[in-house]
Amino acid sequence: MGNNEGSPSATPSGNKPAVGTDEWHKVRRDNHKEVERRRRETINEGINELAKIVPGCEKNKGSILQRAVQFITQLKxxxxxxxxxxxxxxxxxxxxxxxxxxxxxxxxxxxSQVYKDLDAWKRCAQRSGLEPSDEDRANAAGNRDDEA
Known part of the structure; x- marks a missing residue:
């Protein structure tokens, strides 16, 4: 282990500063600033999208969020x-x-009952010797056409 691989200040990739050094703290702060900047950017983009969707929004972020809550409540x-x-x-x-x-x-x-009654009356009339006239048959045929 002559090349300090086990020590905490070793730089395995060769381009990172040793842990605990001023350079290491600076890189860490810069990384944190970048992460925080991206987080704020994402929040701002979300608020801007809300402002586009929600009617009657002002430019103020707080007002946009309050109006979004009102709008969602109204939608519900x-x-x-x-x-x-x-x-x-x-x-x-x-x-x-x-x-x-x-x-x-x-x-x-x-x-259905009317048709049964009609058939019964027809049979009764036929047994009594009554037959419908040609005119009655023509009228009956015309009535059936009207029903269809």
Whole structure:
């Protein structure tokens, strides 16, 4: 170990100052300043992006952040109100669909019964010797076309 590899002041890469020296402290301070500068830059970029998105912002960072909080709070309230409104609309729509479906089912059953009654009356008329005239048949055919 003649080349000081184990000592704390050794410089393995050859270009770093020895730990604890004035140069080492300067490099460390400079690195810290650079990291801090990048952190502030990132924060400022974020605040500037907020200012672009949030309406009615001033240039002041504090005002931008306060306005962003107000804006987000308002958006959340609007979302809550919309969810409540849409939930009610969905419920009312589902009720209307259920009522229409039930009405449709009742009308289908009623129509089916009317056709059964009509067939019964036709059989009764035929047993009594009554036949529809050509005019009655033409009218019946015309009525069926109107229904379609």
């Amino acid at each position: 309230e609007n979302e809550s109100q919309n969810i409540e409104k849409w939930t009610l609309e969905k419920l009312l729509t589902e009720q209307a669909i259920a009522e229409l479906s039930a009405s449709c089912d009742r009308l289908k059953a009623e129509l």
